[in-house]
Amino acid sequence: MKTYDAIIIGAGHNGLTTAAFLAKAGLDVVCLEKNEYIGGATVSREMYKGWLYSSCSYVCSLLRPEIYRALELHKHGLQVTPFGGSCQFMENGDYFGSYHDPEEAYREMARFSRRDADAYERYSADTMRQCRLVRDNLLRTAPDPTSFKPKDLMGLAELGLKFMDMGEDAMYETIRFWTMSVAEYLDQYFETDVIKTTKSGSGIIGTALGVYSPGTAYVLLHHYMGDVDGNVGTWGVARGGMGAIADSIAGALQTYGGELRAKAGVEKIIVKNGRATGVALESGEEISARLVVSAIDVKQTFLDRMDKSDLPEDFYNRVVNFKIRGSSGKVNIALDGMPTFPAIPKGSTLYHGDMHFIDSMERMERAFDDWKAGTWSKDPYIDMLIPTLTDPTMAPPGKHFMSCFVQYCPYQIDGRAWTEPEREAFGQTVIDQIANYSPDFKSLILHYEVRTPEDIENQIGITEGNIFHGELTMDQLLFNRPVPGYAQYRSPVSGLYMCGSSTHPGGGVMSAPGANAAREILADLRRTNTVPENFGDD
Amino acid sequence: MSVQHVPLGRLRTPFYERMVKLDTLNTWHEWKGYSTPDALYCAETEYFAIRNATAVFDLSPMTKYRITGPDSLAYLNRLVTRDMAKVKPGRVAYAVWCDDLGQVLDDGTIFHLREGEYRLCSQERHYDWLITSAIGFDVTVTEETADIAGLAVQGPTSYSVLSAMGLDGLGELKVFGLMHFDFEGTELMVSRTGFTGDLGYELWITADKAEALWDALFAAGQIFGIRAIGVHALEMSRVEAGYLAAYQDFLPAKATVRNGRTRSPLELGLEWLVDFKKPNFNGRRALAEEKRRGSTWRLVKLDIEGNKAAHHSYIYEKSKNNRKEIGFITSAVWSPICKQNIAIGTVKMPHGAPGSTVWVEIYYQREMHWNRAMAKAIVVDKPFWFPPRRSATPPGPY
Structure with missing residues (x-):
């Protein structure tokens, strides 16, 4: 029987990234995917004839340009096009538009509050200062503060220097920033409810916390620190849907001689004498390898696909307690034409950005209250985008695809599985909220799919369908992600590594965990590193 | 509710229509949301309107x-x-x-x-x-940015122009003084201020009277060589006068991201503006401390040898052997009136004392090829252009 150098479990963007960098270094790798399609949550599929749905993730900003370049993803069909702006519809018939042009954005803020418009510069600078501290760590392994290894000491020293270099005021601010709520953070700058609401959305996306929950200011940063072509904070769409990202990394992997196997779900990670030696597939087939790398989340890896007896007790318990909570769902819609939104001017550039239909911090918090009570938000925060206005390939000419990310949506209803009527009602909640602002929207719907966290778990395999493979709060970041002492992509079992979003620096279509893991693995194997350095923000 | 959508694209100042009529170049850029001309017909000629006759600059976008x-x-x-x-x-x-x-x-x-x-x-x-x-x-x-239109009327004949326009008593107005006049039933405020370092005034009026003011001004100014000008000409005169520009010679502190990119007034040569004798003011404690222990940076005005403008240049202590980079140029221009190669820069203390010599590394392009020159520069402590007519009261007719 053939023995691979490495098996990668899961062909999501991180698994593919690790596989590609290992293959590029000359390793004999195979990347295994349980579904018949690859990409995991970085996927676009024809769910309705003629329409490509970005079923899960739907926009791109975090994907590290260093990785894009090193894997030559443009040669494998990837094109990321930025889109501008966003729009917040208000119950009173007004709206708040976020324009791409700074002066237009200023004027729109000043329409609500001159003071807020002027404060935006300070907000941007303060947020960017925090961003720069974090961005620099994305393509680095988080240094372990308890370790005396030169690499960790160097890493800590660099982090410390970077921190000190921020200046006294910013150092104080950093500690506050990492622990405070997004609402309190925004209160320091803005007085207008709808402006705060617009900016607060990024603080709770994918997170089972409310806008007033401590720790959400950092989550905002996670959505602010990406860039498209160096324009930090800009978001883009992948031409052909998010699947184009996974497909391009898979293309790179295959160019480097790596193998990709779909319909190859892993049942068990085989451990012999304390060492991972391969995997057993659901089909019963066994594949052996010198290394096993898991791109699936930390609970799926250690709780579902291993024997507890192979793991240290404390480690096991920490994995049990790692927070991966379902908090968001999706409704994906095929449209017969472009819906109109009478509140905004015809032909406005705001149509090209993402749209939201919630206009106060109180409504944001109440949306979270529903989740706490074990049900979906009856007045949800929807991040809606019509990517076909930017990407002509996802629907027939003149037709459109609408992606609705919905927060909050629980993993289960009152602790039990979703029923079909409940799924339907959840979908209707979303459709109704949008229809409040678009009279012709409902009549244009040709088809839609509803995805609860439970559906995402069942289809993609992420625990509770959590888009980040674990919440992005300070207790689960850096050297604590996913488990203290195991934040450097190695596990307690020799030969078994982690490379998914449960690891540093966390979720989003970033590919940084996958790349960082590959670097660590290649270092352990004493192979030439193929993973690029951070471009660095000078 | 009916929503008043914000205008998109660049806004037009109250003088836009008048400027467009005089504009032959059609080269504009954005200034705080408004369209503002780089130049209207020829930047060099416009510059000499400032120094030789009367130049009119639309400063309405000023906050x-x-x-x-x-x-x-x-x-x-x-x-x-x-x-x-x-x-x-x-x-x-x-x-x-x-x-x-x-x-x-x-x-x-x-x-x-x-x-x-x-x-x-x-x-x-x-x-x-x-x-x-x-x-x-x-x-x-x-x-009140949008409510108040502003015009800079600068140059040796500017007093003559405004007098001809009927602004009686302006002759008594000293530098940094202001007077109120009646203009067609509306209050016109005239201040003896400007960004050119020359004899000049600034006119302020409500936006609805802007065009009438412009028309009266140009009618009176015709025989005095009045010219509308763009930003390029103003920028040349601004550096000659040694005035600072935000986002060029310093950054507004609240907008900076990197530590150490801000400047104190002491570091900008503005110590004369800091009055430690008055009670508490913002930054007082920090500035007093800085005065005690010394500043990190110093603003320098440089008279550079040769004629190649030192845009974006590094400043060195010595020209060769162990040369140390001590700062950089923030504004540079060839001064047509002084026939001097001048610049404003920022250097690390204790370098750049008035009268000292530094070196400037100048890159310049000639027919695609790039050349590099190390030019000697003297630190000067006075504005490059400071004519007696700037402060003469009453101003001469020139």
Whole structure:
């Protein structure tokens, strides 16, 4: 029987990234995917004839340009096009538009509050200062503060220097920033409810916390620190849907001689004498390898696909307690034409950005209250985008695809599985909220799919369908992600590594965990590193 | 509800239609949301209108705030570093204001319009800071950028032009003074201020009277060589006068991301604007401390040998052997009136004492190829252009 150098479990963007960098270094790798399609949550599929749905993730900003370049993803069909702006519809018939042009954005803020418009510069600078501290760590392994290894000491020293270099005021601010709520953070700058609401959305996306929950200011940063072509904070769409990202990394992997196997779900990670030696597939087939790398989340890896007896007790318990909570769902819609939104001017550039239909911090918090009570938000925060206005390939000419990310949506209803009527009602909640602002929207719907966290778990395999493979709060970041002492992509079992979003620096279509893991693995194997350095923000 | 959508694209100042009529180049850029001309027909000719006749520059996009109320003087004295009690009604003060760390947020001019009524005029926007600073003071801060149109009327014949326009009594107006006139039933405020270092005035009027003012001005100015000008010409004269520009010679402190990129007034050569004798003001403690232990940076005006403008150049202590980079140029221009290669820069202390010599590395392109020159530069402590007519009262007819 053939023995691979490495098996990668899961062909999501991180698994593919690790596989590609290992293959590029000359390793004999195979990347295994349980579904018949690859990409995991970085996927676009024809769910309705003629329409490509970005079923899960739907926009791109975090994907590290260093990785894009090193894997030559443009040669494998990837094109990321930025889109501008966003729009917040208000119950009173007004709206708040976020324009791409700074002066237009200023004027729109000043329409609500001159003071807020002027404060935006300070907000941007303060947020960017925090961003720069974090961005620099994305393509680095988080240094372990308890370790005396030169690499960790160097890493800590660099982090410390970077921190000190921020200046006294910013150092104080950093500690506050990492622990405070997004609402309190925004209160320091803005007085207008709808402006705060617009900016607060990024603080709770994918997170089972409310806008007033401590720790959400950092989550905002996670959505602010990406860039498209160096324009930090800009978001883009992948031409052909998010699947184009996974497909391009898979293309790179295959160019480097790596193998990709779909319909190859892993049942068990085989451990012999304390060492991972391969995997057993659901089909019963066994594949052996010198290394096993898991791109699936930390609970799926250690709780579902291993024997507890192979793991240290404390480690096991920490994995049990790692927070991966379902908090968001999706409704994906095929449209017969472009819906109109009478509140905004015809032909406005705001149509090209993402749209939201919630206009106060109180409504944001109440949306979270529903989740706490074990049900979906009856007045949800929807991040809606019509990517076909930017990407002509996802629907027939003149037709459109609408992606609705919905927060909050629980993993289960009152602790039990979703029923079909409940799924339907959840979908209707979303459709109704949008229809409040678009009279012709409902009549244009040709088809839609509803995805609860439970559906995402069942289809993609992420625990509770959590888009980040674990919440992005300070207790689960850096050297604590996913488990203290195991934040450097190695596990307690020799030969078994982690490379998914449960690891540093966390979720989003970033590919940084996958790349960082590959670097660590290649270092352990004493192979030439193929993973690029951070471009660095000078 | 009916929503008033914001206008998209670039806004037009109250003088836009008038400028377009004179414009032959069609080269404009954005200034705080407004279209502003780089030049209207020829930047060099426009420059000489400033130095030789009368140049008219539309400064309407400048940010303007009206500050009124019983505490307006106390408020401004807390806000800015200089003593505003010395600035009587009818006077104008150049001022800087700082954050708690003594770092400059911006510079601008404060017009004491009437007893207790002020206008603060700056390049950047500060409503957020001004409102926060107003807590505890009985003052009202009103944004009036779009309501007030402004024209700089600068050059040796500018007094003649304005007199011909019928502004009687202007001859008595001293530098940094202001007067109110009636213009077709509307108040016209004229201040003897400017950004050119020459004889000149600035005219301020409500936006609805802007075009009428322009027409009257140009009708009177025709025989005095009046010309509308763009930003390029103004920029040349601004460097000659040694004035600073935000986002060029310093960054507004609240907008910087990197530590150490801000500057204190002391580091910008504006110590004369900092009055430690007056009671507490923003940044006082930090500035007093800086004065004790010394500044990190120094602003320098440089007279550079040769004729190649030193845009973006590094400044070195020595030309060769162990040369150390000590700073960089922030503004540079060939001065047509002084026939000097001049620049404003920032250097690390203790370098750049007035009279000392530094070296500037100049890159210049000739027919695609790049050349490099190390040019010797003398640090000067006076403006490059400071003619007696700038302050002559009454001004001559020229």
